[in-house]
Amino acid sequence: MIPTQAQSFSMLLVAIAPFLTAFVAPLVKRFVPQHAGWVLALIPASIFAYIFSFIDLIAQGEKLRFALPWIPMLGIELSFYLDGLSLVFGLLISGIGTFIVIYSGGYLSGHQHLGRFYAFILMFMGSMLGLVLADNVITLFVFWELTSITSFLLIGFDHSRQASRRAAIQALVITGGGGLLLLAGLVLIGFSMGTLDISTMLQYPGFMAEHSAYLPVFILVLFGAITKSAQVPFHFWLPNAMEAPTPVSAFLHSATMVKAGVYLLARFNPILGGTIEWQVTLPILGGITLITGALLALRQTDMKQMLAYTTMASLGMLVMLIGAGSKEAILAAMLFLVAHSFYKGGLFMVVGAIDHETGTRDITEVSGIAKELPITFFGAALAAFSMAGLPISLGFFAKEEIYLIAKTFEWQHWLIAIVALVGNALMMAAGAAIAIKPFLGPRIATPKSPHEAPLSMLAGPAILAVLGIAAGVFIYQFGDWFFSPSASAVYNHKVSNHLGLHFDPIPLGLSIATWALGGLIHWKLETVRDILRRIARVWTWGPDQGFDQFMFGLVRFADWITRIIQHGRLELYLILVFVALAGAVYAPMVLTGSIPPMPDVLPQLRFQEWGVLLIAALGLLAVVFGRTRLVAIVSLGVQGFAVALIFLLLGAPDLGFTQFMVETLSVVILALVMTKLHLDQRDNRVFEEVIRDGGLALVCGIGLTMLLLAVLQTDLDTTLTEFFTKTSVPIAHGRNIVNVILVDYRAIDTLGEISVVMTAGIAILALIRIRAGGPKRGIGAIKKAVKRATSSARKTRSAS
Amino acid sequence: MNTVIFRTIAPYLAALMIVFSIFVLLRGHNEPGGGFIGGLIAASAIAIYGISAGVAEVRRALVFHPITFAGFGVFIAALSGFMSLFVEVPFLKGLWLFINLSDGSELALSTPMLFDIGVYFVVLGAISTIALALEEDEDDK
Numbered sequence: 001m002i003p004t005q006a007q008s009f010s011m012l013l014v015a016i017a018p019f020l021t022a023f024v025a026p027l028v029k030r031f032v033p034q035h036a037g038w039v040l041a042l043i044p045a046s047i048f049a050y051i052f053s054f055i056d057l058i059a060q061g062e063k064l065r066f067a068l069p070w071i072p073m074l075g076i077e078l079s080f081y082l083d084g085l086s087l088v089f090g091l092l093i094s095g096i097g098t099f100i101v102i103y104s105g106g107y108l109s110g111h112q113h114l115g116r117f118y119a120f121i122l123m124f125m126g127s128m129l130g131l132v133l134a135d136n137v138i139t140l141f142v143f144w145e146l147t148s149i150t151s152f153l154l155i156g157f158d159h160s161r162q163a164s165r166r167a168a169i170q171a172l173v174i175t176g177g178g179g180l181l182l183l184a185g186l187v188l189i190g191f192s193m194g195t196l197d198i199s200t201m202l203q204y205p206g207f208m209a210e211h212s213a214y215l216p217v218f219i220l221v222l223f224g225a226i227t228k229s230a231q232v233p234f235h236f237w238l239p240n241a242m243e244a245p246t247p248v249s250a251f252l253h254s255a256t257m258v259k260a261g262v263y264l265l266a267r268f269n270p271i272l273g274g275t276i277e278w279q280v281t282l283p284i285l286g287g288i289t290l291i292t293g294a295l296l297a298l299r300q301t302d303m304k305q306m307l308a309y310t311t312m313a314s315l316g317m318l319v320m321l322i323g324a325g326s327k328e329a330i331l332a333a334m335l336f337l338v339a340h341s342f343y344k345g346g347l348f349m350v351v352g353a354i355d356h357e358t359g360t361r362d363i364t365e366v367s368g369i370a371k372e373l374p375i376t377f378f379g380a381a382l383a384a385f386s387m388a389g390l391p392i393s394l395g396f397f398a399k400e401e402i403y404l405i406a407k408t409f410e411w412q413h414w415l416i417a418i419v420a421l422v423g424n425a426l427m428m429a430a431g432a433a434i435a436i437k438p439f440l441g442p443r444i445a446t447p448k449s450p451h452e453a454p455l456s457m458l459a460g461p462a463i464l465a466v467l468g469i470a471a472g473v474f475i476y477q478f479g480d481w482f483f484s485p486s487a488s489a490v491y492n493h494k495v496s497n498h499l500g501l502h503f504d505p506i507p508l509g510l511s512i513a514t515w516a517l518g519g520l521i522h523w524k525l526e527t528v529r530d531i532l533r534r535i536a537r538v539w540t541w542g543p544d545q546g547f548d549q550f551m552f553g554l555v556r557f558a559d560w561i562t563r564i565i566q567h568g569r570l571e572l573y574l575i576l577v578f579v580a581l582a583g584a585v586y587a588p589m590v591l592t593g594s595i596p597p598m599p600d601v602l603p604q605l606r607f608q609e610w611g612v613l614l615i616a617a618l619g620l621l622a623v624v625f626g627r628t629r630l631v632a633i634v635s636l637g638v639q640g641f642a643v644a645l646i647f648l649l650l651g652a653p654d655l656g657f658t659q660f661m662v663e664t665l666s667v668v669i670l671a672l673v674m675t676k677l678h679l680d681q682r683d684n685r686v687f688e689e690v691i692r693d694g695g696l697a698l699v700c701g702i703g704l705t706m707l708l709l710a711v712l713q714t715d716l717d718t719t720l721t722e723f724f725t726k727t728s729v730p731i732a733h734g735r736n737i738v739n740v741i742l743v744d745y746r747a748i749d750t751l752g753e754i755s756v757v758m759t760a761g762i763a764i765l766a767l768i769r770i771r772a773g774g775p776k777r778g779i780g781a782i783k784k785a786v787k788r789a790t791s792s793a794r795k796t797r798s799a800s
Numbered sequence: 801m802n803t804v805i806f807r808t809i810a811p812y813l814a815a816l817m818i819v820f821s822i823f824v825l826l827r828g829h830n831e832p833g834g835g836f837i838g839g840l841i842a843a844s845a846i847a848i849y850g851i852s853a854g855v856a857e858v859r860r861a862l863v864f865h866p867i868t869f870a871g872f873g874v875f876i877a878a879l880s881g882f883m884s885l886f887v888e889v890p891f892l893k894g895l896w897l898f899i900n901l902s903d904g905s906e907l908a909l910s911t912p913m914l915f916d917i918g919v920y921f922v923v924l925g926a927i928s929t930i931a932l933a934l935e936e937d938e939d940d941k
Contacts, residue, residue, distance in 0.1 A: 653832040657832055657833075658836065659843065662840065665804075668847055675934075732894060734830055735831075736831060736833070739828045739829055741837075742919070743915045744894045747892040749890050750919060751877050754922040757923065758871060758926055759929060761926030762867055764929070765867060766900050768930075768933040768934060
């Protein structure tokens, strides 16, 4: 089916609407301060409904490409692609996004910047939807970077705290840097395959694997994915990102954004997958991330940190499964992806609620609040149920599907299954701790006495938790709708839906082992935590510290380079400029062996032309032997006037005219600069400097002369001259060809040039101003201005 | 240099140069001249006036800070390019309007002319900004 124009517009609107809503979000917040979250949630809810309307088509195996002409002259279209994979992601983003927007209203109720927060969250949602729906890889990249930027804004939302700012910058540097590598990889794929459209690329699976550019493409795309999806060794930004308000953690850093890397790998699995590189690198990276994340999670007592590390572990699981690449592994990845989004989004919101109600989120400081927060407890319990993979939650089927990989009895698949088993058991222990420890057991005093959270904060966790179970109960229907189509899209062949309760000894056996191990770890959690903490005390260096050292080193390096290049000594700058000029003039002549021969006869000149040359020569002598600087400057003007005269004599009045004016103004301005600089009247150079500067001047002069000779000895191409002469009057209505070229034929060049002139004017003005005050006073003035600005800002803040 | 004669003549000279610069600007499409050279002449006029009457007096006469003129120039030049938006032709394509005057002559208005006026203002603004800033005595401020 080819979508209609109207449908294409609607799909464009899906990605744009959250941005548009973001603009009015602060206004909505102002008019309905209490219920803004509910109102704004209508947008993601309707996006969800719209995407959901395609579910039958997609389930039948349709792939929809929505295209709108964008730059028709270049054949560039704005296109979106909807298949099983983007449908699942689109529904997760808009569905969970709906609850997150509602939840934010409760969690940040009364926060003075809540309106801004809504705007950021909605912008992020738009970026994420654009990312998963994009057909063109450049569009994908733009939205990819937008998610990094909006994530930066959200992590740093509480920007008055230093920890938030650091976490925000760290996340931006890591994910943004990975994004740049991804761009290079995407462009390289585009060049190799001759198309930028993912839908077209997907029609040639295996093409890239044979291509000579495969390895660089693989590495670049991989870096994009593993930085975004927090794989070891780039995982550290994710736990630090927990500085963000909890709705952000629930939405970006568990359910959606961090899965963008997984989406990328899944999306490109048919294009880049199936190779040795892919099937070795991804499972190893993912496996290491899974185990590292799960172990680090158990070390924490901050519940948000625990969830962050288990998220990292889950991302490792997904990367590992996509890398394994078998039909079962892909289907398992899709099941696990959705199951994880449901329970982890829910658990984050639960932890947010506990934090909001009790004033702490340290697992050792909260206990026995189930009576006060029954619904929250209900949500937490169901979510943890799915996280542990107990029957018949969605997590259970995800886990069964993962263990099905082992059925091939190949050693690498067994290894993956064992790693998954250990990871699952560790995550189960962490999940159980969060669901059980704060709610059951003896009641201990908390900083705030808890009440049940408001409805806005209950809706999300409760519904997601119920969904996690419902999807398990109706697994066959969900499989038809979501898991089979999305796995088919990733696998690039039909993956039939075989989901249901089958009693297969291998997966069931491994599941039982998982529960046993998980239960054991949970029972001995305190001991495990102690051991892990003891290890952490010994092993103090990690990539997190490495990041700081790297950034610090970068600044030091930049400082060092700046000191070398910008030494502030004018004569050295000038020498550098002229040495570069000489190099640029001589190098091509020497390298190509085209040094022009000396003309053997003197040119035949008329007597007035000789006269002008004589004036120029006298002017030159006056410059070199002038007693004072002022004389030298004015004599330099003589040179310019002589050139202007030559232009006039050769019939170029326009050039001559301009040359006169430029020369006059140069002399005036140079003379004025002289008075500003307070230089000596005379220029006292020592002998070595005279030799150095004079020599350099001669070398440059001779070089330019030779260049001119060389140019004059070749035949001039008169195509352009003829074109301009012929067309200047008929099509541009002007007889002054120079002017017509400037303002019509090449007006865009001129526009650029005058912008430069204006900018240079501003820069020079600033420089003169600073010099006028003297460097010390200049900096003092800036400091004073900053102080004034901050104090007045403080005044306005306190006034409002 | 700052003699009585110079000080007396300078305002007239500057005014004359400004008028001449506009003349040069407008004839530029067919005769030697144009926005660049016109702008240079106008900037020289301002520089001369500045030397004779003092920078403060020039700043008062100009009303706006000279760098504003440069910004205005870039704005006009870009604006002349956007005119093409209304007739759906590429950016900066020259558009012409010929008006027959009652005495039989023809008045030609065009976006390249507008563009050239923009160039004039940029050159005038940037150069006179620099010149005036340099002429200003440090004690003036």
